[in-house]
Amino acid sequence: MVKMKHKKIRMTRQRGVILEELRAVKTHPTADEMYEKVKKRIPRISLATVYRNLEVLCGLGVIQKLDITGRQKRFDADTSNHYHIKCIKCGKVDDLYSARPDAIEKAVEDHRGYEVLGHRLEFEGICPKCREAGGKEPDTQ
Amino acid sequence: MVKMKHKKIRMTRQRGVILEELRAVKTHPTADEMYEKVKKRIPRISLATVYRNLEVLCGLGVIQKLDITGRQKRFDADTSNHYHIKCIKCGKVDDLYSARPDAIEKAVEDHRGYEVLGHRLEFEGICPKCREAGGKEPDTQ
DNA sequence: GTAATTGCAAAAATTTTGCAGCATT
DNA sequence: AATGCTGCAAAATTTTTGCAATTAC
Numbered sequence: 001m002v003k004m005k006h007k008k009i010r011m012t013r014q015r016g017v018i019l020e021e022l023r024a025v026k027t028h029p030t031a032d033e034m035y036e037k038v039k040k041r042i043p044r045i046s047l048a049t050v051y052r053n054l055e056v057l058c059g060l061g062v063i064q065k066l067d068i069t070g071r072q073k074r075f076d077a078d079t080s081n082h083y084h085i086k087c088i089k090c091g092k093v094d095d096l097y098s099a100r101p102d103a104i105e106k107a108v109e110d111h112r113g114y115e116v117l118g119h120r121l122e123f124e125g126i127c128p129k130c131r132e133a134g135g136k137e138p139d140t141q
Numbered sequence: 142m143v144k145m146k147h148k149k150i151r152m153t154r155q156r157g158v159i160l161e162e163l164r165a166v167k168t169h170p171t172a173d174e175m176y177e178k179v180k181k182r183i184p185r186i187s188l189a190t191v192y193r194n195l196e197v198l199c200g201l202g203v204i205q206k207l208d209i210t211g212r213q214k215r216f217d218a219d220t221s222n223h224y225h226i227k228c229i230k231c232g233k234v235d236d237l238y239s240a241r242p243d244a245i246e247k248a249v250e251d252h253r254g255y256e257v258l259g260h261r262l263e264f265e266g267i268c269p270k271c272r273e274a275g276g277k278e279p280d281t282q
Numbered sequence: 283g284t285a286a287t288t289g290c291a292a293a294a295a296t297t298t299t300g301c302a303g304c305a306t307t
Numbered sequence: 308a309a310t311g312c313t314g315c316a317a318a319a320t321t322t323t324t325g326c327a328a329t330t331a332c
Contacts, residue, residue, distance in 0.1 A: 010306050010311055031297080046314045051297060053312095071322080072296065151286055151331050172322080187289045192322060194287095212297080213321065 009056065017041050018053045022063055022075060030072035150197065158182050159194045163204055163216060171213035 021037045022029065029037070035050045054075055057063045066074040162178045163170065170178070176191045195216055198204045207215040 007311070008307080012306070012312060014313070044314070046316095047296095048298075048315080049313060148286070149332080153287060153331070155288075185289070187291095188321095189290080189323075190288060 009060065014038070014042060014045055014049050015053045015056070018050060019057060019062065022057075028066055028074040028076050030074055032072060034075065150201065155179070155183060155186055155190050156194050156197070159191060160198060160203065163198075169207055169215040169217050171215055173213060175216065 017038050018034060021041075022034060025037075031047070031051050031054055034054065035045070035047045038045055038050060054063070054065075058065050058075075064076050064078075066076055158179050159175060162182075163175060166178075172188070172192050172195055175195065176186070176188045179186055179191060195204065195206075199206050199216075205217050205219075207217055
């Protein structure tokens with residue numbers, strides 16, 4: 001049974017605001033954090049709607065879900081091929097536009113017989129602020 | 142208030158078997174999958190014990206938690222600096238030992254002021270088997 | 283003997299789903 | 308008017324926690 005998806009996507013106020021708010025931040029919010037943001041503009045919105053829309057927007061390729069563990073999933077309105085670096089102390093996730101993705105992907109391709117569609121390079125380290133602050137316990141995110 | 146951790150780690154049967162079973166596979170099981178494996182050898186073990194031990198073993202650096210999204214977290218007994226590649230169709234996660242981590246990390250370091258402790262490079266693509274099989278729907282993991 | 287660890291059950295946290303009414307096209 | 312979408316509430320999933328009993332050292 002093939003799953004047909006001829007659904008026409010409509011632009012609702014909720015969907016629009018969610019996208020706008022995600023685009024407005026440079027952080028990588030969780031569904032829950034998005035809910036809080038959006039609720040300021042649409043007080044009666046439900047968390048379920050936020051979850052559903054983030055999923056829809058991912059499906060459209062308009063936003064992306066990050067491949068970063070933690071208890072909650074995180075989303076990013078920037079779908080360009082950039083990297084993330086996460087601080088193991090405070091848990092913050094920063095963007096990283098430096099390296100050269102294309103070369104890396106090409107190097108991988110034949111080794112494995114995979115068709116490489118993309119990749120994510122996640123660095124783990126300690127951010128400048130935490131380096132100054134010194135010996136705190138690592139954040140458990 | 143600094144959190145002291147002077148706890149002495151003991152080697153229990155449960156802990157040993159969990160480590161053994163994780164080392165025995167080349168897949169990247171979820172806590173739940175580990176529970177099923179271990180239950181065959183220790184039928185009365187509880188899922189909570191599996192979660193607690195995977196966490197402890199991660200803390201010891203003996204195993205690692207993967208930075209791959211999905212509903213459940215995944216674990217790997219191989220803590221060497223290797224990569225993972227995930228098929229967006231079947232969801233399988235393979236190991237990848239090819240590239241040269243050190244060079245990549247060094248290139249990143251000064252850009253950001255981060256102290257880079259490690260990184261994970263996650264490729265996304267379609268595995269050989271799925272390429273043959275052709276146009277299935279992508280797996281939602 | 284002491285304190286870490288376990289199993290169990292219950293709670294917490296996160297995400298998904300059913301459904302009747304509403305809104306977009 | 309048709310059907311995609313919403314809010315709500317309830318369910319499902321995944322992970323964590325409290326506690327008394329057990330076990331490793």
